[in-house]
Amino acid sequence: MGVIMKVLLLSKKKTADMIKLKKEFNKAGFDKVEWRSIRDVSLISKRKRTLIKSNDLNIEEYDAIYLKPYPKLAPFLEPFLDEVLTKDIYVQVMPGAMFLNAIPTLQIISISNHGSPVLNTKIAGSTQTMLQEAKTMKFPLKISAYKDSEKIHEAFLDSEKSLSAIAQSLQKVDSILIQEELNEEIKHSLVIGEKVFTVGRKITEDGLQLKNKSKITKLTEQEKENVIKAIKSCNSEIGEVTTQKGKIAEIDINPNLEFYEEKTGENIYEVICKHYIERIEKFGAKKDVNDELKVITNFFKPLVKKIGEIKK
Amino acid sequence: MKTTKQKKIILRNTKKTKTNKPTKKIKEKNNKKISEKPKEKFTEKNSEKPKKLLIISSKQYKKATINAMLEESKKLFDSVFLVPINKLSIECEQGKVKLCYKGKTLEDFDVCYPRLSANDFLLSEAVLKAIENMNMYVPVSLYSYQVCNNKYYTEQVLANNKVPTVISTLLISPNAIDDALKETGFPVVVKLLNGFAGKGVMLVENKKQLTAILDTVHLFEDFVSTQKFIKGKNSDIRCYVIGKKVITVKRYGKKGEWRANVSRGGTAEEIESTPELKNIALNSARALGMDICAVDVMETHNGYVVIEVNFMPGPFMKFLDRKIIKEWIQYLYKRASP
Numbered sequence: 001m002g003v004i005m006k007v008l009l010l011s012k013k014k015t016a017d018m019i020k021l022k023k024e025f026n027k028a029g030f031d032k033v034e035w036r037s038i039r040d041v042s043l044i045s046k047r048k049r050t051l052i053k054s055n056d057l058n059i060e061e062y063d064a065i066y067l068k069p070y071p072k073l074a075p076f077l078e079p080f081l082d083e084v085l086t087k088d089i090y091v092q093v094m095p096g097a098m099f100l101n102a103i104p105t106l107q108i109i110s111i112s113n114h115g116s117p118v119l120n121t122k123i124a125g126s127t128q129t130m131l132q133e134a135k136t137m138k139f140p141l142k143i144s145a146y147k148d149s150e151k152i153h154e155a156f157l158d159s160e161k162s163l164s165a166i167a168q169s170l171q172k173v174d175s176i177l178i179q180e181e182l183n184e185e186i187k188h189s190l191v192i193g194e195k196v197f198t199v200g201r202k203i204t205e206d207g208l209q210l211k212n213k214s215k216i217t218k219l220t221e222q223e224k225e226n227v228i229k230a231i232k233s234c235n236s237e238i239g240e241v242t243t244q245k246g247k248i249a250e251i252d253i254n255p256n257l258e259f260y261e262e263k264t265g266e267n268i269y270e271v272i273c274k275h276y277i278e279r280i281e282k283f284g285a286k287k288d289v290n291d292e293l294k295v296i297t298n299f300f301k302p303l304v305k306k307i308g309e310i311k312k
Numbered sequence: 313m314k315t316t317k318q319k320k321i322i323l324r325n326t327k328k329t330k331t332n333k334p335t336k337k338i339k340e341k342n343n344k345k346i347s348e349k350p351k352e353k354f355t356e357k358n359s360e361k362p363k364k365l366l367i368i369s370s371k372q373y374k375k376a377t378i379n380a381m382l383e384e385s386k387k388l389f390d391s392v393f394l395v396p397i398n399k400l401s402i403e404c405e406q407g408k409v410k411l412c413y414k415g416k417t418l419e420d421f422d423v424c425y426p427r428l429s430a431n432d433f434l435l436s437e438a439v440l441k442a443i444e445n446m447n448m449y450v451p452v453s454l455y456s457y458q459v460c461n462n463k464y465y466t467e468q469v470l471a472n473n474k475v476p477t478v479i480s481t482l483l484i485s486p487n488a489i490d491d492a493l494k495e496t497g498f499p500v501v502v503k504l505l506n507g508f509a510g511k512g513v514m515l516v517e518n519k520k521q522l523t524a525i526l527d528t529v530h531l532f533e534d535f536v537s538t539q540k541f542i543k544g545k546n547s548d549i550r551c552y553v554i555g556k557k558v559i560t561v562k563r564y565g566k567k568g569e570w571r572a573n574v575s576r577g578g579t580a581e582e583i584e585s586t587p588e589l590k591n592i593a594l595n596s597a598r599a600l601g602m603d604i605c606a607v608d609v610m611e612t613h614n615g616y617v618v619i620e621v622n623f624m625p626g627p628f629m630k631f632l633d634r635k636i637i638k639e640w641i642q643y644l645y646k647r648a649s650p
Contacts, residue, residue, distance in 0.1 A: 042488035045468040045480045053491040079465040105438035112404040125398035125435045131400045175433040
């Protein structure tokens with residue numbers, strides 16, 4: 001490898017995907033692969049500088065961090081990512097990604113602002129506005145209602161009657177996402193850097209297949225380009241993009257890696273590991289070969305000292 | 313005299329014109345209106361293009377503040393629209409993002425002043441993102457809104473930008489409290505991340521009390537920010553930043569209250585600003601990307617420290633009348649001019 005590479009894995013718990021990822025990083029010859037619970041990390045902002053602490057953790061020694069980006073932890077992870085960025089550590093998600101992923105209305109605007117095709121979408125601040133806006137849209141519609149940061153209701157509507165019924169049942173909402181559904185196959189793509197793995201759900205006589213019935217499928221070159229661009233517009237390099245007829249419906253920067261491993265038969269963890277090596281090599285590892293020599297010298301220093309003492 | 317119905321603020325077009333470009337007659341009327349106000353400091357309303365202001369208010373806005381803002385805006389701007397955020401909609405179609413009201417695109421505004429509270433964050437963040445690509449001046453940004461709504465994040469951004477702050481920490485779970493306490497010690501101020509107006513702030517004397525609070529907060533999946541307690545003089549200084557101008561106001565807390573928030577029953581008075589205070593306030597605003605905000609500062613034995621930055625500050629009308637509002641509107645008008 002020529003360079004010493006150290007990676008830190010951060011998640012709430014040591015889940016199966018984190019264990020598999022750790023194994024892959026070790027297999028790839030990383031010099032240090034450590035897992036820590038994000039719950040043990042604290043941020044300390046002192047006069048004119050910020051520290052990231054977790055017992056004896058020295059975050060600055062790492063070249064990269066793989067972070068499980070839980071949307072609910074956005075208020076903690078955003079300042080954390082901001083700080084990590086200043087320490088030249090590669091993370092698959094960048095500052096801003098957490099807020100974009102936690103707020104779906106914000107996410108869809110961001111994707112659209114970056115020029116990626118999205119499903120025709122309208123965002124309303126009240127049921128009254130929703131009814132008004134839906135008039136100009138084509139059924140079937142998907143309605144997702146949010147209160148605080150929680151999705152409190154999701155419904156697929158095929159008529160104005162069902163829309164009115166939903167409007168009556170929705171009390172006190174903060175925002176409503178209205179999307180035109182296309183009655184087409186839904187594709188879920190896992191993006192890892194420039195690599196894309198896609199599975200699809202077909203519409204059968206019984207309706208749309210469940211996600212766990214998804215089968216491996218492909219995207220066109222243009223679609224592939226769009227999903228990679230969409231993930232980047234969410235300030236991430238790894239994530240799941242849901243599309244319908246090439247149009248983006250949703251992005252999740254915290255994808256279920258095990259699902260894709262099972263459905264595609266690919267070693268997703270190895271792909272992530274290769275992506276990390278590529279990124280570290282591109283931006284330069286913190287320690288070079290000379291540092292490796294220093295490490296060896298330091299390792300033998302006490303031994304040499306002891307031999308000297310014995311000789312005396 | 314306006315009827316109650318008219319007073320209801322849903323959307324106001326002060327000139328009652330449906331077109332974006334006012335007719336010659338309206339333009340003359342507007343110019344006449346301005347010339348009738350000789351006392352007004354700002355008399356730049358002689359440019360050819362009519363100036364349009366869009367004010368986006370939070371769902372639950374303070375009527376007195378908004379009404380005063382509308383009245384002051386009407387004195388300078390040719391057209392003023394006020395829209396509460398929940399009446400807005402955002403359209404994402406064919407790669408274009410549009411901000412709409414009643415199905416019509418809100419465009420051609422010179423200035424937009426979003427006065428949005430942390431309570432409406434779901435829609436507010438979407439609206440702030442949507443207006444990023446609109447060709448108009450906005451004195452705040454999505455970034456500033458996100459950072460100001462997180463008390464710890466604000467302190468971190470300021471500290472990293474060499475603005476003097478108080479030692480602050482942010483934790484997800486009680487597991488990490490020991491590292492935080494090493495820096496702050498006791499007594500420590502515990503803040504809920506999205507508290508406001510002095511709410512969600514506690515002064516904790518010992519670890520037993522702190523553990524109980526952290527366990528409760530953790531149960532509700534909230535975050536805790538701790539801050540080193542600085543013994544103050546039951547007062548703090550609010551610096552209103554309006555462009556490059558800083559208006560300084562001293563706030564006194566209610567007797568027996570360690571928080572100086574005016575909303576908790578304190579008082580306020582304008583004081584003369586010092587170059588140091590001005591510098592701190594302007595640097596804070598710059599670090600957070602805001603032209604209009606309020607920076608709350610505390611005097612310690614080590615000098616001034618910033619304790620909070622407000623995205624949507626109240627104008628303290630009870631103590632300062634319309635001074636702050638007038639300054640905001642004049643600044644916005646200035647920015648609307650080419």
